[in-house]
Amino acid sequence: MPNPSAAMLVIGDEILSGRTRDANMHYLAGELTRTGIDLREVRVISDDPDAIVAGVQALSAAHDVVFTSGGIGPTHDDITAENVARAFDRPISVRDDARAILTAHYAAREQELNEARLRMARVPDGATLIDNPISAAPGFTIENVHVMAGVPSIFQAMLASVLPTITGGAPLLSQTLEVRRGEGDIAGPLTDLAARYPDLTFGSYPFIRDGCHGANVVVRGQDGAQVDAAMAELSEMFAG
Amino acid sequence: MPNPSAAMLVIGDEILSGRTRDANMHYLAGELTRTGIDLREVRVISDDPDAIVAGVQALSAAHDVVFTSGGIGPTHDDITAENVARAFDRPISVRDDARAILTAHYAAREQELNEARLRMARVPDGATLIDNPISAAPGFTIENVHVMAGVPSIFQAMLASVLPTITGGAPLLSQTLEVRRGEGDIAGPLTDLAARYPDLTFGSYPFIRDGCHGANVVVRGQDGAQVDAAMAELSEMFAG
Known part of the structure; x- marks a missing residue:
């Protein structure tokens, strides 16, 4: 529901x-x-x-x-x-x-x-x-x-x-990965990942800190195991 | 205009x-x-x-x-x-x-x-x-x-x-008086004042500070002399 x-x-x-x-x-x-x-x-x-x-x-x-x-x-x-x-x-x-x-x-x-x-x-x-x-x-x-x-x-x-x-539904879970790259570098791989997890939503929120571009990538969904799995892939993708 | x-x-x-x-x-x-x-x-x-x-x-x-x-x-x-x-x-x-x-x-x-x-x-x-x-x-x-x-x-x-x-109109001027009383005490006099200055708008924005009720009374308008006059009346009304 x-x-x-x-x-x-x-x-x-x-x-x-x-x-x-x-x-x-x-x-x-x-x-x-x-x-x-x-x-x-x-x-x-x-x-x-x-x-x-x-x-x-x-x-x-x-x-x-x-x-x-x-x-x-x-x-x-x-x-x-x-x-x-x-x-x-x-x-x-x-x-x-x-x-x-x-x-x-x-x-x-x-x-x-x-x-x-x-x-x-x-x-x-x-x-x-x-x-x-x-x-x-x-x-x-x-x-x-x-x-x-x-x-x-x-x-x-x-x-x-x-x-x-008010009767709420299942709480929306979210996890965030801070990526120290410009959004332009992560957009392609992120689109592919989002396609493989249709029940989750992926948001990318750019920031500028100390003159450097970065982005918080947020994974949201109601299924904790799926969110965990997507986060693990993300971390590997953008590690270092 | x-x-x-x-x-x-x-x-x-x-x-x-x-x-x-x-x-x-x-x-x-x-x-x-x-x-x-x-x-x-x-x-x-x-x-x-x-x-x-x-x-x-x-x-x-x-x-x-x-x-x-x-x-x-x-x-x-x-x-x-x-x-x-x-x-x-x-x-x-x-x-x-x-x-x-x-x-x-x-x-x-x-x-x-x-x-x-x-x-x-x-x-x-x-x-x-x-x-x-x-x-x-x-x-x-x-x-x-x-x-x-x-x-x-x-x-x-x-x-x-x-x-x-973008072509702007005349800038909106505003002045604020902080009144250390509950809104209920100032509502009556404020309504009367607003009626006498139809070209101005009067807003009352309540706050609670140190456990006491107060309100910021804001006078806005494009005619600085009118705003000044209304503020002078306000200050006298709620002085002390």
């Missing part, structure tokens, strides 16, 4: 303007690979209502599971929740269970649950809450879309509670 | 598997902001022919200018050039000008211009070459799409030669 396919929608002007460097994509990619879920596509879009609706609809239809990050805080530019609701044509309102979580959180800190903070209790009809152990304001799951925070520590905590609910 | 709109297509399994953390998106975002070009969307896709064709076609049609990174090296998994050609229904072949660049480069290094390396001289009909001062193999521009390398140092060098050819 093929692994489930996943996509990510990163929502935020701050990434596209270069102000913030996104960290959640790389974290999610690593976690999904470990869990046996294939991340196939990531889209980064601005805080634009129609872009959010279009992105959610396209990715939700094309993939088994979708993760969003960003735009679920209390400020006027946090517009993710209402537009995810709109993407699925669902009403959205302050929900009692989400309000109760925020009430308890702010009461314990003697802070006011004001109108802005109450925005974070708005949840589309029929969605399930995602626990936020760090700052209380929940994410939510609607259909196959998991709507999570953009702050990395909160994104990671939410992902930890969501991942066990 | 509104700024030109831009999109980026990042091509590479190594990003989606979590093996490599992409650096080019953040770099491009910063450069475009400085140049007065609005980066509106980024898509990260795998080394899949149909995904490349679909991504190039969608982004090229929706934006004034598109930048791609990755997949133009000599190995079998470098399939960007032929699929960008396919996206525009153009033939692709080894071109004399590109071959001459590679011939000179490898001759000077006493390296063989073998079949794999010659792949890097394949250019779609009608495309313009993009100079690669680091490892010679050129990128290319076809219609409104700039096809560039994934290795960050080469991506940056190619971008430097492409950017002056």
Whole structure:
């Protein structure tokens, strides 16, 4: 059975303007690979209502599971929740269970649950809450879309509670060989090797270090014995 | 006149598997902001022919200018050039000008211009070459799409030669105020301020540091005097 396919929608002007460097994509990619879920596509879009609706609809239809990050805080530019609701044509309102979580959180800190903070209790009809152990304001799951925070520590905590609910396939195993030659020297033999191992994928990722060209050759597959065998051939091919 | 709109297509399994953390998106975002070009969307896709064709076609049609990174090296998994050609229904072949660049480069290094390396001289009909001062193999521009390398140092060098050819609008100015309060406390006043400055955009980017909530409030706009005025109001609002 093929692994489930996943996509990510990163929502935020701050990434596209270069102000913030996104960290959640790389974290999610690593976690999904470990869990046996294939991340196939990531889209980064601005805080634009129609872009959010279009992105959610396209990715939700094309993939088994979708993760969003960003735009679920209390400020006027946090517009993710209402537009995810709109993407699925669902009403959205302050929900009692989400309000109760925020009430308890702010009461314990003697802070006011004001109108802005109450925005974070708005949840589309029929969605399930995602626990936020760090700052209380929940994410939510609607259909196959998991709507999570953009702050990395909160994104990671939410992902930890969501991942066990998704059934992954066999984890993808990978091994890497660093080759101290230009890619042009290894391309031919690598193509031949890839043809003999159709169940594996072979990637070549060039780098320049100390002025010298090299490449990390990565062998990936679900069958550990095959990966080992291909790596042994590779090492012999490019030894020394 | 509104700024030109831009999109980026990042091509590479190594990003989606979590093996490599992409650096080019953040770099491009910063450069475009400085140049007065609005980066509106980024898509990260795998080394899949149909995904490349679909991504190039969608982004090229929706934006004034598109930048791609990755997949133009000599190995079998470098399939960007032929699929960008396919996206525009153009033939692709080894071109004399590109071959001459590679011939000179490898001759000077006493390296063989073998079949794999010659792949890097394949250019779609009608495309313009993009100079690669680091490892010679050129990128290319076809219609409104700039096809560039994934290795960050080469991506940056190619971008430097492409950017002056694109007419940017007025550069987007930004100023940031770090506020040591939770977003919930600043959301109300910030909304009011944003309403009084319709030509500016106001973003609030929360963080947690030393266990305390805070936010960077960013004011962006093309009119420096307006940005200054809004920042002065902000500072007064959240002083202390």
